[in-house]
Amino acid sequence: MSQPVAGSAESGWDSVSAVNPQESIDRLLRDLRTRRTGLTDREAARRLVVFGPNELTRRGGRTWPRDLVRQLVHPLALLLWVAALLAQVSGAGALAVAIVVVILLNALFAFAQERHAEQAVEALAAYLPVTVRVVRDGIPRPVEARELVPGDVIVIEEGERISADARLLTGAVEVDLSTLTGESLPLLREAEPFDTRGPVLEARDLVFSGTSCTEGEATAVVFNTGMHTELGRIAALSQRVGHEDSPLEKQVKHVARLIALVAVGMGVAFIPIGTLAAGLSLGDAVNFAIGLLVANVPEGLLPTITLALAVAVRILARRGVLVKRISAVETLGSTSVICTDKTGTLTLNRMRVTRVWTLPQVLDLTGPPPEVDAPSATARLVRAVVACNNAELDLVPPSDERGDPTELALLHLAVALGLPHSRSGTERAAQFHFDPELRRMSTVDRGPDGVRVHAKGAPEEVLRLCGRVAGPDGDRALRVEERDAVGQVVTRWARDGLRLLAVAERHIDESELPGLTRERAERDLTLLGVVGMTDPPRPEVAGAVARCHSAGIRLLVVTGDHGLTARGIAEEVGIGRDGLRVVTGAELDDLPEAELDELLATGEELIFARSSPEDKMRIADALQDQGHVVAMTGDGVNDAPALRRADIGVAMGRSGTDVAREAATMVLTDDNFASIVAAVEAGRRVYDNVRKFIVYIFAHATPEVVPFLAYALSGGRIPLPLTVMQILAIDLGTETLPALALGRERAEPGLMSRPPRERTQNVIDAPMLARAWGLLGGISAVLVMAVFLVTLVQGGWQLGDDVDSGPLHHVWQQATTMSFLGIVACQIGTAVAARTQHASLRQVGVFSNRLLLWGFAYEVVFAAALVTVPPLQEVFGTATPEAWQVLLIVPFPVLVWGADELWRWTVRRRAARVLAGHPETEAARAAAAPRP
Structure with missing residues (x-):
């Protein structure tokens, strides 16, 4: 029709x-x-x-207004709204407007970065269209x-x-x-x-x-x-699923709330100090309290983290690693155990049959293919594997292959031996699909010679269902010595790294077809032979395994293959440096939970062979109970529960099923183990970079807060070294671009030579705060106060002089300008120092981060405009500095960076001494390495 x-x-x-x-x-x-x-x-x-x-x-209409409002009511934004309200009440209208501008610009920036991150995740669908x-x-x-x-x-x-x-x-x-x-x-x-x-x-x-x-x-x-x-x-x-913070974002948001409480506490405490000790009016004290509050709030922290995670997602996508949840990038960096499959992940997944065993003969297919007689056992084996097969092989140019690599290898075997590679001439009456627990599949096919059951699967599973064997003179009973001979072949070939399949068949009557069950079909089979296939390891996997070992990541091979086959491949790529124990699925089933925990607690690398998807879940649960962060690979339907259970579920993009890809956190478009290691490295790099720009942002709180404390503690005899507007210019104008550039910093040398960080480790800890607030911030504060006081004294100021009017007012403006420029100069030194947590600047390269260099250029131009352009001078209360004043701050970046470089050199020397005292133990190396 x-x-x-x-x-x-x-x-x-x-x-x-x-x-x-x-x-x-x-x-x-x-x-x-x-x-x-x-x-x-x-x-x-x-x-x-x-x-x-x-x-x-989506039925919810436009969602961007709601997302934007969420940025405007963020806890840190609410704190600034309170500051703006207080400024307006105290009569500082210009300050209130400036703070509102800060809130709006910061909200727009954070909103733009979150939208960028969301688009980065949604764009991944284009890589794997359904x-x-x-x-x-x-x-x-x-x-x-x-x-x-x-x-x-x-x-x-x-x-x-x-x-x-x-x-x-x-x-x-x-x-x-x-x-x-x-x-x-x-x-x-x-x-x-x-x-x-x-x-x-x-x-x-x-x-x-x-x-x-x-x-x-x-x-x-x-x-x-x-x-x-x-x-x-x-x-x-349904409503659209809301935004879910990653563990990293939750940690930083928690710390930001604590900082907000500290800021409020300092601001409130300053009011009585300013009015009683310094003799300020209530309005001035409130303004200065607002300044303290603004100086302590890290406005750009959360959007910078969001951008860093989004950029990592895009970088990994270009490498063939599709991260479906942006929050998973941070989890990747703490992976301590990778449970990997063998076929297609460690190997190329390009199966080819290299050996065929039948009772009459053994064929070696690595050379020219031999001739096969049509009635021989080998020909019967080939006809069976072609019938019991769901792959498709089209040799007509342009040739096309579709199906499981193992089944395609069997079709190529038929082509190599000159036998039919399609099921034409046969009609499939029934199919019993591959069962991971039974480790076999079978079909019932109607052909010219009647109805036959064809079966293929793991040799040990198929062999126990066979009562007869195809011999040179026809079928006969399968004797004990012949079973032993098959077992020896399986052991020997598996030790050579071959993947093995046994093939069998049985003739049935047409009358048996109605209501035929798997149990009735797969019995009294006739063994036709054993097929040995090779799947060479990927050339890049050995290097990736070595990087895992240096990074303290343990590897477990969880595969459905024969244990000896898996061991051969694992040893070839370097897994199991201190010996490799093989645990079969049957042995694992017999292990109580306590003994499994004891086995996994040894720390040795293992092979779980002939394992089922349920075994994967059991292994993942046991490892997680021991505090490990587990990455688990899988490609089948039944792998989905294990992929969901693992911290990082890794599905195969090429060979994996839709179900596995849906359940996974991460999809490998190239099915390559080396890509997992690259993702772990990227996760560690993102985590490191987040810590780097947190150090950078937090370091500037000290030189912004100390001037207010100096003013208050001196009872007002030392004038305020920095205005609130200048603080806003620093936090909003000069700080942001270098922080974003630090989020794109390359991996630090030795990144994959450290042990994985613990699951409970916080992104912000006491040593980091000591470095940011104490070392970098403390030196910056001393330098800034020094240049401020030198400028005042050089202009004729003495302790207690009034600078609100008269000739000293311009001197005070120049001094606050130098405080502002001093902080900007120290920011450059802080950013250079923050580029590395452990290594020296020479190791990471002075000019390797070009984005940071552009950030410095912007910072200098922006600061120069604020202190030289008349309209901006009026808004920010700055004055054009003299040449000698500018020369004073030129060495500030080197002094700040140099002090931090000296501290890191001391830490490296102390770690080297610890390692030199215990060179024989890996434990000493792990203890000596600075924690990420």
Whole structure:
């Protein structure tokens, strides 16, 4: 039948959008104006215009006003609002306006950075567009899920996310409906007519958008897309998920609140000191208290952290690491254990069969392929692995491969031996999918020679189901000595690092097909042989493993492969320097929790072979209970719980299923273990950089607060060295760009030579505050007060002189200008010092951070404008300095940086002495290394 034309009177779009999915399948197809072979491309394009993209839309309208208001009522912003109100009440209108400007500019800046961070996370979807196989013009092809329209026929396969509401046409699948119903167990859905009087979600032939296929294969016709799906209806009733602070942001916000309390306390305490001790009027005392409050508030701290995390997300995305939650970047840096899979992560995931064992012969396929007779056991083995296979191999140029790498390797084996590599001529009657616990799969196929069960899987699992073996003279009973011979082959080949599959078959009668169960099908099998495949390790993994070891990160291999195979690969890439113990899935099942905890507490690197997804969860739980931060890799449907349970769930972008990618925190587009290590390094670098610009920002509180204290403690005989407007110029104008540049600092030398930081370690600690407020801030305060007093004395001022009027007023303006310029000069030295926490400036490179150099240039130009441009001089109370005064502050950056460089040199020497006294122990090295 011809397809309707969009927009025509006969097209019946209203009927298409109001179909009853529970009516008979023929009537549903008629109402959808489609057929079992799907729509044409042109018709699908027309319907896309009418129904719109298959995606959920936000119902909350514009959200940016709410986000902006949230910045205006932030705890630090509220503190500044109070300061502005007090300034207005005390008659300092200009000061009140200036503080309000600070609040607005800071809110706009923080809002812009959060929007930037949000866009960085949302943009990651472009790297991994959700695709679905659709039958268009009778041919299955992948299209973006957003292009699905009602009437499309889709192919649903194991491990894929279902992208629209659909009615099954053929096949049967198990579906995880937990996103809609909360039901934790997968439910069976079959393409059979059922009672249609119950609720839609309970219909046994319907599947829904947002759910996942955990097993099986089927085709289905789409009847609802986008906001018309069941998931869309739920989304329409839901509010947008709010902003979630990362642990780092929570820590900094907590410290910011403490600083706010300190600021309020100092400001309130200054009022009686200023009025009683200094003899100030109440209005002046309030103004100075406001100045103290403003000087103590780190206005730019939170937006700077947000930007640093967002930039890290984008950098990792360019490296092939997609971090789905911006808060996870900080967690990455504290990873102490990585539980990695083997295939595709440590290896290239390019399987090729190199050896085949059958009872008559052993084939070595590393050289020219041998000839195989059609009736031989080898030919039967090849026919079995082609039949028991869901991969597709098209050799017609341009050649195309689709499917699991292991199954593709088996098809390439057929090609190499000159045998058919497709299932043409056979009809699949049933399929029992690969079960991670059983570690095998089987199919029931109807062919010219009758109905046969074909099975493949782990040798130890398949072998115990076999009672016969294919020999040179036909099938015969499998004797004990032949079982032993197979076991020896498996052990020897596994030790060589080969991945092994045993292949078996059995003939059954047609009458056995109705109601055939897996248990009945997979019994009394005839062993055809064993296939050995090689998957070479990735060349870059060995270096990544070495970096993990130097960083104190422990590696555990958790794989479904044979233990000897996993050990061969692990040892080749350097895992298990002090020996490598293999724990099988059966052994792990027998281990009580206490013994598992004891095993993991040894600190040795282990291989968990023949492990199930449940084993991964058990291992992750045990490690987390011991205080470790765990990264866990996975690619299968059943890996999803373990990926959710781990601190960092890492899914494979190429070989992974949609379910795994949904559950994971991080997705590797190249499935490469080295990318995990790069992400850990980036997490550590971000954490370090956050600490660096916190040191930079906090260091300036001391030289801003000390002038007020000097004024108060002197009883007003020393005039105020700094005005509130000048403090605002520092905090808002000169400080911000260098702080942002420190957030882009490169990794410090030795970053991956430190042990992981502990889970409970705070980003702000006492040593950091001592360095910021005491060392850097203290030296800056001394220098600033010195240049202030020198300028006053040089102008003829004496202790107690009035500077509010007369000739000394201009001298005082010049002195406050020098205090302002002195702080700016010290800021440059502080920024250079803060670039490194442990190493010397020579090691990180003087000019390696070009953004910081541009920040310095901006800082100097901005400060020069404030002290030389008349309108700005009037607003900020500055005066043009003389040449000798400028020369006084030129060495300030070197003095501040030099003092910090000397302190770090002392720390490094002390650590080196500790290490030299205990050179034989790693514990001494870890103890000597400065903590991040």
